Amino acid sequence: MNPNYNFAFLDEGSKREIRRATLKAVAIPGYQVPFGSRELPIGRGWGTGGIQLTLSLIGPDDVLKVIDQGSDESVNAVNIKKFVALCTDVKTTTHTREATLIQTRHRIPEVPMTNDQILVLQVPIPEPLRVVETREELTKRMHAEKDYAPMWLQLYESLIRYGRVTISTEYPCMVEDRYLLNPSPIPRFDTPKLYDAECLYLFGAGREKKIYAIPPHTKVSPLAFDDVPFQRETFPGKRCRLCGSADTYLDEMFDSATGERFYQCSDTSYCQEMRAR
Amino acid sequence: MAYVAVSGGKEAIEASIRLLDWYRGGTTLDLELEAIEKKLSLLVDRVMGEAGLYSPAYAALALKQCEGSVEEAVFLLRAYRSTLTRHYYTTAVETDAMRAVRRISAAFKDIVGGQMLGATYDYTHRLIDFGVGGESAQALYRRMQALLAVQSPEPVTPCPRVSDELKREGLIDILPENDEAPFDVTENLLEFPAPRSARLQTLARADTGFLSGLAYSALRGFGMVHPTVGELRTGYVELCVPYLFDSTQSIYIGEILMTEVECLTEADDQGKLKLALGYGAVFGRNENKAIAMAVVDRELSHKGDYPAQNEEFVLTHGDSLEMNGFLSHLKLPHYVTFQSKLDAVRKTRRERR
Numbered sequence: 001m002n003p004n005y006n007f008a009f010l011d012e013g014s015k016r017e018i019r020r021a022t023l024k025a026v027a028i029p030g031y032q033v034p035f036g037s038r039e040l041p042i043g044r045g046w047g048t049g050g051i052q053l054t055l056s057l058i059g060p061d062d063v064l065k066v067i068d069q070g071s072d073e074s075v076n077a078v079n080i081k082k083f084v085a086l087c088t089d090v091k092t093t094t095h096t097r098e099a100t101l102i103q104t105r106h107r108i109p110e111v112p113m114t115n116d117q118i119l120v121l122q123v124p125i126p127e128p129l130r131v132v133e134t135r136e137e138l139t140k141r142m143h144a145e146k147d148y149a150p151m152w153l154q155l156y157e158s159l160i161r162y163g164r165v166t167i168s169t170e171y172p173c174m175v176e177d178r179y180l181l182n183p184s185p186i187p188r189f190d191t192p193k194l195y196d197a198e199c200l201y202l203f204g205a206g207r208e209k210k211i212y213a214i215p216p217h218t219k220v221s222p223l224a225f226d227d228v229p230f231q232r233e234t235f236p237g238k239r240c241r242l243c244g245s246a247d248t249y250l251d252e253m254f255d256s257a258t259g260e261r262f263y264q265c266s267d268t269s270y271c272q273e274m275r276a277r
Numbered sequence: 278m279a280y281v282a283v284s285g286g287k288e289a290i291e292a293s294i295r296l297l298d299w300y301r302g303g304t305t306l307d308l309e310l311e312a313i314e315k316k317l318s319l320l321v322d323r324v325m326g327e328a329g330l331y332s333p334a335y336a337a338l339a340l341k342q343c344e345g346s347v348e349e350a351v352f353l354l355r356a357y358r359s360t361l362t363r364h365y366y367t368t369a370v371e372t373d374a375m376r377a378v379r380r381i382s383a384a385f386k387d388i389v390g391g392q393m394l395g396a397t398y399d400y401t402h403r404l405i406d407f408g409v410g411g412e413s414a415q416a417l418y419r420r421m422q423a424l425l426a427v428q429s430p431e432p433v434t435p436c437p438r439v440s441d442e443l444k445r446e447g448l449i450d451i452l453p454e455n456d457e458a459p460f461d462v463t464e465n466l467l468e469f470p471a472p473r474s475a476r477l478q479t480l481a482r483a484d485t486g487f488l489s490g491l492a493y494s495a496l497r498g499f500g501m502v503h504p505t506v507g508e509l510r511t512g513y514v515e516l517c518v519p520y521l522f523d524s525t526q527s528i529y530i531g532e533i534l535m536t537e538v539e540c541l542t543e544a545d546d547q548g549k550l551k552l553a554l555g556y557g558a559v560f561g562r563n564e565n566k567a568i569a570m571a572v573v574d575r576e577l578s579h580k581g582d583y584p585a586q587n588e589e590f591v592l593t594h595g596d597s598l599e600m601n602g603f604l605s606h607l608k609l610p611h612y613v614t615f616q617s618k619l620d621a622v623r624k625t626r627r628e629r630r
Contacts, residue, residue, distance in 0.1 A: 010360070013362065039359045045605065046609065068609070069610050069614070071610075076609050076610070134589070137589065163625065168618040207602060
């Protein structure tokens, strides 16, 4: 820890303000709470919303895990851990079970999370309606009136044109039948993990200055028509070439020498644990 | 196996940061902070303006640290500001009392208080001066100090704005003083419709290039076309903060250099015409940005379908930190999200075959 900086970088007043916004977000699941996002030494669009949540929540006894697209070793995850180490002496881990606080970009770990853990997700575009309406002034009103018809229409148009819903990541979900929520660009593979979870999910968008939450045991349903069920990504016939798992999200890779295609767990820590068994 | 999946990130980052020093260390000549601050002052002004932090010394340091990149320097100053507590808001600055170093009007030849051309590149021929390459810094400095030594100080006489005259004539609306506390965009989410104080703060901190391009689009026809610069003034203004123990008193804390612009356009006044003002104010001598700000302020008040008249479009896309942060994040790995896109694309092809 660099003694020239406050514990967890931000001044205490700013951290308190972020925690207040977080409490409000927990109280109204799926509602986007505006907050006075602070500028950090890390790029806006590089996870500053998630980092502000992490900084405002972290205490000396926490154990932190940071993952980027499933990997603990990815440059951005390493960089964020390095920043937190600059302004705290908190222990870090790669094991999902050991962590009290996990910050992630675009994945939910394969190991189910428990009721004493918080998952902080980084969000580029918090507004699920942005794809159908660019103006915040109008999307705010649409949420207030629960007017999600344009979103349903988009789903329907996709179905007519391509024979299926073609949304890849950031699949829009209804929270407790009230607010439409953007779960951040997690793959559809992870979307069902939001439903009736044990842990608290917090979403932070730094550039867009919004915080929202899915508290434990919340009903979170991906938008889907009764006769066209929601579908996850599938990897038929494929398994991880390292640990052999066939039930995880896989990264598709090419051998740099031979060009041969193979698959590997996106969650690198889960993969290592499976191999160690 | 030749492939190493995004591991070794830590070592790679450390090596990358070491390499940056290689770029800063290409010569034994030093870049003195004082020289950056005093000799690259327009660059320093731009960085301070986009950062929203007035500190020529720190701006110079930031520029030295990042090879002179404007967006990186702005980034460093903004991040530093996040560690500071905001103790005070200054009282409103009265620019009538500005100690002007330049004041021009494109609307009238003669204005109350007079025009003063001051320092400007406007009337230079843009020919590379090969003499500057070999000039002696000492000789230049001594020549300037000698010039200053023979000047006698003049008292500052407060100078009304050109628009005050037009207001008296009834050509510009006189609005009641608005003493509402300004909306602080650094501590709140901007919501729409935005109060004018939020608009002006956002424009004042906006990226210079973004704002100039928008204002240019309005001049070219994607807007109200060609406003007149009623007045442009550059100079030093005093900053004061309220005295805690007596609200009628304030404490002088220093002065800053700034540029202020008022531009005029015709506006409808129930069957007649009147004039309407756009306002621009920026740190330092960033004149084109101040003009662009005034143009865009007026376009936003006017409202309409052009990009420069769309409040949400203008106010949410001009922040240097936000635009460069989000653009640069595209360099981050997107392995999971791209895999999901591939899945979506492949499945439509498989089924429609």
